[in-house]
Amino acid sequence: MSEPSESRAFDVIVIGAGPTGENVADRTAAAGLRTAIVESELVGGDCSYWACIPSKALLRPPAALEAARAVAGARHAAGGQLDVAAVLARRDGFVSDWQDDGQVAWLESAGIELIRGHGRLAGERRVTVAAPDGGTVDLTATHAVAVCTGSAAVVPGLPGVAEARPWTPREATGARKAPDRLAIVGGGVVGAEMAAAWSALGSKVTLLMRGERPLPRMEPFAGDLVADGLAARGVDVRPGASVAELRRAHATGPVTLTLEGGETLEADEVLFATGRKPRTEDMGLETVGIEPGAWLDVDETLRVRGVDGGWLYCAGDTNRRALLTHQGKYQARVAGAAIVARAAGGPIDDGPWGEHAATADTVGAPQVVFTEPEAASVGLTAQEAERAGRRVRAVDYDLGNVAGASLFSDDYRGRARIVVDLDREVLVGATFVGPQAGDLLHAATIAVTAEVPIARLWHAVPCFPTVSEIWLRLLETLRG
Structure with a gap:
């Protein structure tokens, strides 16, 4: 026999307690809005337990061993084999053995109420939660509902x-x-x-x-x-x-x-x-006029388009703008700020660099792939920029020819590229491949998203002898 339903009201309801949902809820709760977050699995989501954190925990020990073996003098000392059991145990530690007690404690400390169960939209500002005990919790939001349910893996329907x-x-x-x-x-x-x-x-x-x-x-x-x-x-x-x-x-x-x-x-x-698909197949989208299973189309403030009243928001993978945890958290900060501003009746700053506009998703979403070697990129590739009709120049340089790289690793192999918009004289893209190339990326992210003029980048002097000297070499190559 199922448990009876109960009804509760909040200012903001967030569906999905991954990093994106947690950040939306944190912003709204910190502003004094009574906030509930609904989660059917582990608080912390895919990133914490099945994606970013465990994958990097698996990748880091072999990368550390590889780095030691790449330097004469250290190579002999690093001649042993990986302890696979220890690597897996370290991974288990980073995911807290797939227990979310620590994340739940954080929600409590932030004043966010956790409601466990499967949340579905049930009409305007309404969410119905199927609780683990068989009961139902009917929720109503005064100001906003935010969908932060992420994405799931696609397995093709092949024979067998x-x-x-x-x-x-x-x-x-x-x-x-x-x-x-x-x-x-x-x-x-x-x-x-x-x-x-x-x-x-x-x-x-x-x-x-x-x-x-x-x-x-x-x-x-x-x-x-x-x-x-x-x-x-x-x-x-x-x-x-x-x-x-x-x-x-x-x-x-x-x-x-x-x-x-x-x-x-x-x-x-x-x-x-x-590939990935949105986790929206069974969350009541049809009750607000949206096809179940669809990616949600949002404006710059992360408000879902086509929903009357402007109360529904979507941040993270589910809107398909950038399927990256850090971009989801960035969107969450924007969405949280927009919800708070609208709840207070204040102005919305959704200009190109506004507090309430998620512009970085399209201008320059950074990404690091933690292979050996690492691959890191931000903004447009040369081909993407050309397809967009920009007049660009791709400038390449061998990372192994930078003094800091040769000191970092014997026989360092890598390459760097910047994509320069010749009409505006700014960077629109950058890619670095090589050992620990990800450490070079944030400088490029700033240059791309802030549209730093090339003339000004000459005055950002890289330290010698670091791999960051690649910036000087790229600019010299650009100048010719």
């Missing part, structure tokens, strides 16, 4: 896929041991990072991708360097490969993958890293 029980990124980051043979389908960020992680932890990895190289959304040289790095570490990188069928004859037996063209290969596990 259900019986094969493939990994999604969740299983890949949470596995208790390294499979002897791992086939990864998809050459994007997840595919490339998991190939790096599990090959370092002892798996024989085959990376299958439809395109010519990994990381197809970055500059082509980034994918080429990452492919070379993965191959050097034993990954079988196969471009132009598509899976047509899967077969797992026994519950604990291997998976046979049949590729288009008829070739077969066998693996103990197969990971599909083939």
Whole structure:
């Protein structure tokens, strides 16, 4: 017998307690708005337990060992093997053994009320929560409801896929041991990072991708360097490969993958890293005139377009602007500020650099891929800029020729590119590939998003001898 329903009212209701939802709720609660957050799984969301944190925890130990082995004098001392059990235990520590007590305590300290269960929209400013005990909680929001439910992995409906029980990124980051043979389908960020992680932890990895190289959304040289790095570490990188069928004859037996063209290969596990879809299929979108399962279209203040009354917001993956945790948190700060301002009847600053406008998603969303070597980018690639009709110049430089890079690592291999808008004389994109290239990215993010004039960048002097001297070399190359 199900529990009876109860009704409660709040100023703001946030559906989804991942990093994005937590940040929306934090902003509104801190401003004095009574805020509830609804979560059906773990408070902290995918990033904390199944994505960013565990994947980087898996990747960091082999990267640290690789860095030591890349320097004469340290190489001999780093001659041992990774302790795989210790790596996995360290990962488990970072995800708190998949317990969310710490995150729940933070919500309580911030004055945010947690309501566990599956939340669905039920009309204007209304949310119905199916609680774990079988009861129902009916919520009403005075000012706003924010959808922050994120995205889920897409597994293609290939013949035999259900019986094969493939990994999604969740299983890949949470596995208790390294499979002897791992086939990864998809050459994007997840595919490339998991190939790096599990090959370092002892798996024989085959990376299958439809395109010519990994990381197809970055500059082509980034994918080429990452492919070379993965191959050097034993990954079988196969471009132009598509899976047509899967077969797992026994519950604990291997998976046979049949590729288009008829070739077969066998693996103990197969990971599909083939894209994301919004978690909106069963959340009542039809009650507000939106198709279930859709990505939500938002304005610059993260308010969902087409919903009467302007009370529904969406931040994070679900609006498809930038499927990155840090961008979701950025959107959350903007959305929270907009909700607070509108609740107070104040003005909205949604100009290009306004407090209530999420402009960085389109101007310059930074991303780091933690492979060996790392690949980091912000803004537009040269090809994207040209397609947008800009008159640009791509300026390249070999990172290994920078003094700081050669000191950092023997035989440092890497490359840098800036994309310069020749009419406005500002950077519109930058890409760095090499060991710890991610550390170079924030300077580029500032240059791109703040539209710092090239003439002014000459006066931002990089320290010698650091890898950041790449900025001077790129500007010298631009000047010719």
